[in-house]
Amino acid sequence: MNYRLIKILAPHHEYLILNQNLKILDLSLCAQRFADSPDEVSPGKDVRIAFPELIGVEDALLEILEGRQPSLEIKGVARSLDPQYPLYIDLYISDYTDEKSSTHSLIVFLEDATKRMVLEQELAQQTNEVNLLLSSLATSKQYIDRIITSMADALLVTTNSGIIKTVNKSAQNIFKYSEAELIGKPLDNLITDQAFIEKISILPTLEQGEILNDVEVVCPTKTGETIALSFSCSTIQTEIEGIQNFVYIGRDITERKRAEAEKMKAIEREKELRELKSRLISMTSNEFRLPISTIFATTELLENYGRTWSEDKKFQHYQLIESSVKRMTELLNNVLILGKADAGKLGFNPAPLNLESFCRNLVEEIQLVSLENQKIAFAYFGDCITVSLDEKLLQNILSNLLTNALKYSHPNTTVNFSCSCNETEVILEIQDQGIGIPAEEQHQIFESFYRAQNVGNIPGSGLGLTIVQKSVELQGGKIAVNSEIGVGTKFTVTLPLQNDRKTP
Numbered sequence: 001m002n003y004r005l006i007k008i009l010a011p012h013h014e015y016l017i018l019n020q021n022l023k024i025l026d027l028s029l030c031a032q033r034f035a036d037s038p039d040e041v042s043p044g045k046d047v048r049i050a051f052p053e054l055i056g057v058e059d060a061l062l063e064i065l066e067g068r069q070p071s072l073e074i075k076g077v078a079r080s081l082d083p084q085y086p087l088y089i090d091l092y093i094s095d096y097t098d099e100k101s102s103t104h105s106l107i108v109f110l111e112d113a114t115k116r117m118v119l120e121q122e123l124a125q126q127t128n129e130v131n132l133l134l135s136s137l138a139t140s141k142q143y144i145d146r147i148i149t150s151m152a153d154a155l156l157v158t159t160n161s162g163i164i165k166t167v168n169k170s171a172q173n174i175f176k177y178s179e180a181e182l183i184g185k186p187l188d189n190l191i192t193d194q195a196f197i198e199k200i201s202i203l204p205t206l207e208q209g210e211i212l213n214d215v216e217v218v219c220p221t222k223t224g225e226t227i228a229l230s231f232s233c234s235t236i237q238t239e240i241e242g243i244q245n246f247v248y249i250g251r252d253i254t255e256r257k258r259a260e261a262e263k264m265k266a267i268e269r270e271k272e273l274r275e276l277k278s279r280l281i282s283m284t285s286n287e288f289r290l291p292i293s294t295i296f297a298t299t300e301l302l303e304n305y306g307r308t309w310s311e312d313k314k315f316q317h318y319q320l321i322e323s324s325v326k327r328m329t330e331l332l333n334n335v336l337i338l339g340k341a342d343a344g345k346l347g348f349n350p351a352p353l354n355l356e357s358f359c360r361n362l363v364e365e366i367q368l369v370s371l372e373n374q375k376i377a378f379a380y381f382g383d384c385i386t387v388s389l390d391e392k393l394l395q396n397i398l399s400n401l402l403t404n405a406l407k408y409s410h411p412n413t414t415v416n417f418s419c420s421c422n423e424t425e426v427i428l429e430i431q432d433q434g435i436g437i438p439a440e441e442q443h444q445i446f447e448s449f450y451r452a453q454n455v456g457n458i459p460g461s462g463l464g465l466t467i468v469q470k471s472v473e474l475q476g477g478k479i480a481v482n483s484e485i486g487v488g489t490k491f492t493v494t495l496p497l498q499n500d501r502k503t504p
């Protein structure tokens with residue numbers, strides 16, 4: 001090293017000058033401070049006694065002396081490990097040529113490296129701590145991720161503007177969308193139900209930690225199935241002050257809802273059955289009591305006074321018995337038809353039928369038994385003469401509707417019955433000017449044993465319209481009722497003509 005440079009450096013560093021045998025030639029004032037054995041630092045002493053870190057590097061020192069290596073640095077040598085007074089040194093060894101004698105020596109600069117080393121150690125320690133923290137963060141993130149992944153509930157996190165940021169596996173399974181199909185999309189694309197959107201609109205007003213529970217929604221999946229979910233919704237603060245995200249945890253309650261609906265259906269059915277039973281009891285007791293007591297009283301009269309009565313009077317009484325028996329037989333027949341229909345045994349057997357003459361004959365038959373001087377005005381439109389329909393079912397429909405129209409009409413009135421057909425269907429309309437059906441009961445009149453409140457003393461079982469409806473349905477038809485209290489009632493039956501509708 002240049003002598004002048006040494007002159008510049010020397011006042012700021014402690015140093016030792018060594019000869020080729022590593023004996024101390026000269027030293028700065030406080031060079032001992034850095035020695036391992038300060039007492040051994042004096043001219044003439046082997047430097048390796050006081051500075052043992054130079055043991056083993058003799059070859060390198062020789063190379064410096066011979067100019068083959070410029071210098072050697074030994075850094076961070078610990079002199080004192082006392083935590084109160086630590087001491088670390090750096091050694092910079094270079095060649096030194098005395099200007100006067102031109103002899104080659106070595107100069108060892110000694111520098112206090114304690115501050116740097118302590119800082120380095122603190123930094124290393126802090127780096128370790130940060131690494132530990134990072135790895136424990138990574139571990140807990142993995143742990144939370146595992147919990148989220150293994151959650152059976154769907155988890156969705158959205159931005160405050162409703163854009164989906166995170167979804168777990170269950171959300172993908174429940175909605176049948178992949179993660180890529182959900183991330184970045186608005187939540188209201190996935191759940192379009194307005195009631196749900198309205199309920200979650202209060203989320204921005206929730207306090208941190210507050211939860212909006214049991215927000216139920218029914219929505220379709222990607223594959224079109226309908227699912228029911230119950231959501232717990234909350235807000236979380238993001239890393240940006242004042243900006244929240246929304247967390248939705250949804251439980252799939254489709255099965256529960258289905259079970260509930262089935263239970264409700266079963267309860268409804270049970271209720272219906274109970275009502276049906278009580279209607280059946282009241283119908284049978286009312287409808288059988290009168291004809292039975294008529295038969296009973298009439299036979300008693302015949303027994304006691306028959307011998308003295310004229311043939312005419314006796315005939316009248318026999319007719320009374322006959323009509324009572326007929327009424328009971330009709331009732332039993334209706335019950336039988338319904339039983340068959342319920343058991344699926346009321347078949348549909350279409351066959352060619354001359355519709356017009358069938359209707360005319362039926363009108364005549366019914367008109368014959370009409371007691372109250374009522375008329376049935378029959379009108380036939382259309383060009384179909386023979387149609388393919390089930391005669392028995394048609395009989396069930398028309399005889400019940402026509403007898404009802406007469407039964408619920410006042411004496412001396414006319415019932416209009418029209419039959420028309422077009423390319424595809426037969427339309428039957430029966431209109432009376434009778435008592436009418438209360439609007440609030442019109443949806444119930446097709447139920448078995450149901451009778452409207454306004455029937456008064458008019459006899460009936462509440463079975464006729466049930467039979468009509470079943471007979472219409474069996475043929476794939478429709479029935480509609482239009483009625484006004486005190487004005488009259490119109491039943492319209494539409495029957496499809498699928499088969500060879502028309503024969504000239």
Ligand code: ADP
Nearest residue numbers: 404405408436445451452460461462463464465
């Ligand atoms: P019912 O044997 O009582 O006539 P239905 O099943 O034929 O039984 O009819 C059910 C109920 O519908 C009747 O009890 C009556 O209240 C009402 N109803 C049916 N047809 C008419 C009609 N043409 N006018 C008024 N009410 C009717």
